[in-house]
Amino acid sequence: MESKKKEIKKNIVKAVNKVREINPMAGSITNTVTINFVANAQLAVGGSAAMVYLPDEGEDLARLGDAMYINVGTMFPVYEETLEHVARILFEIGKPWVLDPVAIGIGDLRTKVLKEFKNYKPNIIRGNASEIIALAGLWELDGGRRNSKVRGVDSTNLVGEAKNAAIELAKYTGGAVAVSGAIDLVTDGKLLVYSKGGSHFMEKITGAGCSLGGVMGIYLTVTDPFTAAIVGTQIYNLAGRLAEMRSQGTGSFHVHFLDELYKASGQDIANNYFEIKEV
Amino acid sequence: MESKKKEIKKNIVKAVNKVREINPMAGSITNTVTINFVANAQLAVGGSAAMVYLPDEGEDLARLGDAMYINVGTMFPVYEETLEHVARILFEIGKPWVLDPVAIGIGDLRTKVLKEFKNYKPNIIRGNASEIIALAGLWELDGGRRNSKVRGVDSTNLVGEAKNAAIELAKYTGGAVAVSGAIDLVTDGKLLVYSKGGSHFMEKITGAGCSLGGVMGIYLTVTDPFTAAIVGTQIYNLAGRLAEMRSQGTGSFHVHFLDELYKASGQDIANNYFEIKEV
């Protein structure tokens, strides 16, 4: 495992530096609550952002960018057409994408769309424990539970309870799954990476999860899903920990957090505490 | 009145602490301009936020949460269906809700929806003086004026001019009405609470009013409408006053304001200056 860890660290540094060098674009279809935070986080780590709602615009971004981020946080009527269309295009042309199944269980259209996404195998799935369990349930995979309790956008489950669902989702998609919590979990179905850090403030600002998904989308333009999910998780844990030290409340935390995303070096991100286990 | 004041202070402390203890969720249907600020303010005071646009998702939030916040600031076509549906559900199942009649008078759909809301008696109505006068006018209550001049989202009237409209609205709904201005007014139709504080910066950032409505929604999950409207008004006046001292402009004010919302103690909120009069 030590050599594996070394390899992961090397890949982290490489991905972080590559993004800062080439300023890659990952388009997004995301919710209106945290859309600004998603874009600013993507820019802070060195990427480029663009957001749309319409089907053909989503397709254009899918083709223009090197990866995409889809977050179903606030559904619009036009999403009935947009979301499946764009996911299908991404799958067909082999562009990697990140799915954030926010608020899964709320509303019929969200459920329908999330079910359809099973066909288009998102390369990274990111959510809190309840969302990951619910998605595995919706896709009828082991470890899932259709009635996983998601209270609006909050998790009522712990990361450990979502381990099996995460593994099964990763095995099914062939990509990676990231579960946010006190200690974050990233898995590719074979390895489990546990990453520490972050801040209690991250649950007290809106969009820590959404913007993490968007940032994973940026790293996904330059590396494989497992590495991209780990880099995103690690930079968030590092930036959260550092930002908390300088913050007096949630307003200043948000500001310092973006500053830390902007400043974080590849080496510091790689050195943020994590450990690896086999499934 | 001194014993009444003491009772109100006690209720303030209780509501503030209760929210921090149980992290209650109040869903929102709100405008896209300040939606992030609404969510972050709700989280800063200890609540949980979730925002949607579609009819069935609004209904789900109405049932899941313990109160709801509806702000008509930016209308979407789907709101023709969503807004009346959700308000009716809230009324039928007895879930309390806050109405923010932003920009009343702009557009036909907004007018139609705000008129329909009369049937579903929002438990708290929050607005600036012009909006409160215009809503009472639209509902054909005393003190109202259909042609109250609202310039976009700004008030052209003073709080004092809206006193009668506020009282009549509160009497009609059986809830509370909060009028934002230099000195804020909260009434339940019997008592008038005048609360002081805040900052001149609050008119120079967008969403001070909207996020206040969202925060009242959070307090409404744990207490009666009159108390919830007072707590919201008091914490805003306290946080605004403290944030101004540390701010060099509107950017830093916004940051410090969220920090102060996060830090404010129940006792400090109760001790912010207010006075009570009988109607």
Place this chain on the structure above:
Amino acid sequence: MESKKKEIKKNIVKAVNKVREINPMAGSITNTVTINFVANAQLAVGGSAAMVYLPDEGEDLARLGDAMYINVGTMFPVYEETLEHVARILFEIGKPWVLDPVAIGIGDLRTKVLKEFKNYKPNIIRGNASEIIALAGLWELDGGRRNSKVRGVDSTNLVGEAKNAAIELAKYTGGAVAVSGAIDLVTDGKLLVYSKGGSHFMEKITGAGCSLGGVMGIYLTVTDPFTAAIVGTQIYNLAGRLAEMRSQGTGSFHVHFLDELYKASGQDIANNYFEIKEV
């Protein structure tokens, strides 16, 4: 040119002070990514903001305000009706407006609407070099190129390459065109104003361009298009330069930038470095 420069400086001071004095309203139809930043920037310079999506609400704002800002960054289905309708009203009643052709080339509706806008001659057109070249191309003016490469919302061209397109657009509309870049260009088709300053951080936060367009809309309520475009460009270059000195990353830059917009005096804005050339 020295007397021309003196005259421009005098006009800058006059516009800045007038806005702070009368708090004019410029309504917006703008994208959901940076809508909050647009509103807060407009408020910081002393204006008033209101945002809508529906056709009749857009018309109401066009009539209520003294200028308008239209940004096509995130298209909604209802924009098929809204955008042409509002632009036509503005043109017919002679209310000046600012067009921001963000992400031109993405999607059919955006292209259709931007083509229609040719009939309604926006008084200020603001964009990066690629957008200005692409708009001139779409309108079949000299200096334009239909296939100008816009990567999502980023520019892949330099300001100098857009000079002819900017001049031709300004000649066609009879208004002003502003091209954002390392050194910004503003032209009325006869004179070229080059304005320096800003910050490398402005490309690392989302909405520097959008909010600049919104701020130009505010100045357009009190002065001619050429002056309004210059004032906006100058205050952004001043505020960006000052904010950068106090910032440790993109989060704090955003905060300080709004503070500097709020604090900037007319004289300082006029004294920010610029030079004039004849076309």
